[in-house]
Amino acid sequence: MKQADLIAGIDIGGTKTHILVKDSGRVIADKVVASTDWRIWDREKDAAALAALIKQTAGGKLFATVIGAHGCDTDLHCKQLESDLAPQLEGYIKVVNDSELLVPAAGFQSGIGVVSGTGSIAVARNADDEMLVAGGWGWILGDEGSAAALVREAARAVRGAIDLGQTNDPLIAELMAKLRIGDPTKIGRLLNDTRSAAIWGGYADAVFAAARQGSPLANRVIREGAEALAALIGVLIGRGADARHVVIGGGVVVEQPMLFDAFVDAMSNLSPASEVTLLRAPPVTGALAMAERFRNGILGMEKFNGK
Incomplete structure (x- = not known):
């Protein structure tokens, strides 16, 4: 050999x-x-x-x-x-x-890699080969657009709706069913007791199930999550990253086309010249x-x- x-x-x-x-x-x-x-x-x-x-x-x-x-x-x-x-x-x-593996895995020499899984992060290199990182702060401080953060923001949206007396949004029922509780006021306590990004991320299906039913709350959470992921790209562009190729991967964005589509829309506004690729490999x-x-x-x- x-x-x-x-x-x-x-x-x-x-x-x-x-x-x-x-x-x-x-x-x-x-x-x-x-x-x-x-x-x-x-x-x-x-x-x-x-x-x-x-x-x-x-x-x-x-x-x-x-x-x-x-x-x-x-x-x-x-x-x-x-x-x-x-x-x-x-x-x-x-x-x-x-996260830097995504760009070469998609067949490109340079670009920005974005992960949207249990957590989220965007990584690139500048012309001097210096690592540039945006996000990746964990679900308590950030990780916007990740599975755990989508559940966090969904719970906040439900809380706000209930405070306003708006209890008919499908997201409320879907999140309660996923958490196996019958009282929406218990959502915060249950999530607080688990305090695990992996466990929280496992509830993300409820957000997309509600969105498919036309939930305004769920659709807003997905759209804002995708916009936050795109904002990470904006940060790296501002620091000198090559954004001709943006490759996104991770469990939640691969499994949920609604999030990927929303990310593509957000990127079309932020950086229309960027080619966005969903990595399945x-x-x-x-x-x-x-x-x-x-x-x-x-x-x-x-x-x-x-x-």
């Missing part, structure tokens, strides 16, 4: 870690494990466990490895993980935020695409330099 032929792409999410290994243009390993199987949020131990997992999956000497890591929200975080892995993992290593394919470009670039330079 030639060293130059073996590359790996890894997507480290909050719940799962996906590893792809490619040799001579063919994927030879495709492995998914729970991130909690190896990650305990201890830098030294996590780096050792991740390196061991990658080497075990690859089964040979790697030329290039690209990792998209949840929690690497600054260039410093990414460089730290690269440094931690370097003594334990052979070959070239590149670490980026996991696994983001890890973006890491593998980056590793392949990285390998080809290095080999090309070596050939150019006569090595």
Whole structure:
């Protein structure tokens, strides 16, 4: 097996870690494990466990490895993980935020990646290859347009409607049914008791079910969530991001066409020249695409330099 032929792409999410290994243009390993199987949020131990997992999956000497890591929200975080892995993992290593995998996974060289899943975040690079991040503050402070935030805003909309004596909107009944309660005044207490973005996000179907019934409240929540996601793009454009390609992915936007359509509408007002793409492919394919470009670039330079 030639060293130059073996590359790996890894997507480290909050719940799962996906590893792809490619040799001579063919994927030879495709492995998914729970991130909690190896990650305990201890830098030294996590780096050792991740390196061991990658080497075990690859089964040979790697030329290039690209990792998209949840929690690497600054260039410093990414460089730290690269440094931690370097003594334990052979070959070239590149670490980026996991949201950065969306653009290459869609086949583009540059652009803005947006995640709308349990949480939300937008990430890009400027001309100096500096990471630009907007959002990603968690469901308590933000994460607008995410599943958890849509439920949060739906609950607020229901609260406001009930205060005004408006109790006939379908969103009220759908949210109560999803929460399995018979009294709408208990919505706030139940959500407060759970305090989990994953659990809250699991209730998001109620918002879209109500919207399909013509709920003004639900449709407003979806529209405003999509506009907030587009606003993240606006922030990054203002900081020098290349917005020719905007790639959005994540569980809620992939599964709910109403949110994607609303996002496209919001983007048409914010940045009409942007091409918006919905990513259905696994983001890890973006890491593998980056590793392949990285390998080809290095080999090309070596050939150019006569090595």
